[in-house]
Amino acid sequence: MTLFIQSGPAEVLRAVQKDQILFELIEKKISTLLIKIFGTVTWLRYRQLVHISSKFLYYTFTTLSGCQTLGEEYTNIIQVDLTLHQSPSFMQRLMLAILDACGFTFIDHSVSKLERRIFENTFLHEKFKCKFLQCLGIVKASLPFLIHFHHAVFYWDGTYYNIAKRLTGIKYILAKPWLFKERKLYGFKILAAITIINLLISSLHSTWKWYITNPEYYKKNIVTESKNSGKCSLCLDNRIFTCSTTCGHLYCWYCIFNWLETNNQCPVCRDIIEASRIVPLQNYN
Template identity: 35%
Template sequence: MTKRRNIIGKNLLDFRNARARQPEIVRSVQKDAKYTEELAEDFSDLLRLTGARSWIKYNQLCKLFAEITYHGFASSNNLQTLGEEYTGVIQVDSAYMNIPSRLLQLVSIILEFGGDALFHRVLEKLEKYIKDNEAIVPDAKQKLLKVLWIMHSSPQYIKALHKSLFYLRSSKYQISKRITGLNYVLIRHWLQPEFSLYGYKILGVISFLQVTVSLIINAYESWKDHRRKTLENMNSSSRRLVSAESNANPEKSDAPQCILCLEPRINTTLTPCGHLFCWNCILDWLDERDECPLCREKLKKSNLIPLQNYL
């Protein structure tokens, strides 16, 4: 590793126009990942010597410890990582004027390698607090838990969108670098060969479209699930009402049953093939398949005939 301050000297103004591009940053990150994986394997082998119980309990922490040790050692000693030295890049502050402080680099390392675990841990604590807090009304509690569920699944989409932005604009590859404002510059930018970046821009567009389509599909699935639960609650309320009426009027307890819910039919609906179901039951069925539950004849929602004053 090479001393950073010895490399760049006293002035970084010349590096404002020497920002590292996608190829250098990606290769640097990949090179560092290779070395941290090897270091994690070494830590795992050492941990194995302490016994099988300890190895099983703490082996998953070896990778995190290796990443923090590897990058922390370079930052605390004001050094380039092996990946940065390999590609000829160096970290500078957001103004491209100075080497970033050790504290800022440490925050960046913690966010990069421990940010996900910390984020999910905080959400778990909030979820437990909301569930155990009796002062929160049930409706508000349900909405807050739904927001937390969305936040639990959001990091993967945020990372994918951030990466697509990096491919398009050669911005920051890691979210931790964007939060802390750290940048990469090329040390010997005048010696770097010219690369065509159109491939990275195409990859950025493809990544953005992929994330967008995935978000739309997940949103649609969530809407379908919410609609299904709403219909189930409506059916449950209707059945309780019918049950109460049946108890009040025993002669109605012999009402025909719906073959789907095995309960007295509610809002009886006729199919073209001559079968009768609850209105909501047959609609839910047709959401999954377009055929009659009994005879398997092709069936669409537009073919259903609601019957009035019919049991």
């Protein structure tokens, strides 16, 4: 008879939500300090680094130090390896911190850099540029799908909420197993089924939309952007797929939508903007 009981999805989910609040609080404090000392432009240039460093700093003082995170302490769960009898090794915890803090950011940044390299390459034919950019666009669009699909798997089996924990083999057990009660997890399984159905419908719709409109969209934007030497205020590089906000400021398409995932204000004038109101400038010179 085992003395350790694996935690369920409810405890893990509450711990993740609690830790996310603390991530955002640390990031907000660092961002405020950076803006006050170096100004908004510097913060915009290094905001991704601030996001990564905030998470890694939190992991340094909790997971890497061999302690529970505040979310784990709040829900009385403890990190263990695949055997459920030993604490994860330092290398497992270090890989967890690195992957969770900057894994997807690194992939997204690398794909964006590759997009710019292909776009600026003067030796490639326009037709091949379109095809390469379409493929890279599929890769970037697949990242959120992968995250949501992994969450659906978590709702079904209740083991790994983060992909980083799945890759490093880190699970959770209850710190107080004597408080364990038999739980009905049908609600989470229903949520998993709904999430999968929603992902399938969204994927089919996105695929149909991409098949109908994307080739012409990329073709027009390659011609347009080759004539445009304007700088994006977010990445501080030449704009790619220029779009305009309702307040009239211009950004890269990917930059402004990445920004709107965590902010609803224009990075320049702080006017309230909505993702649905962003306008792609397909004939901008």
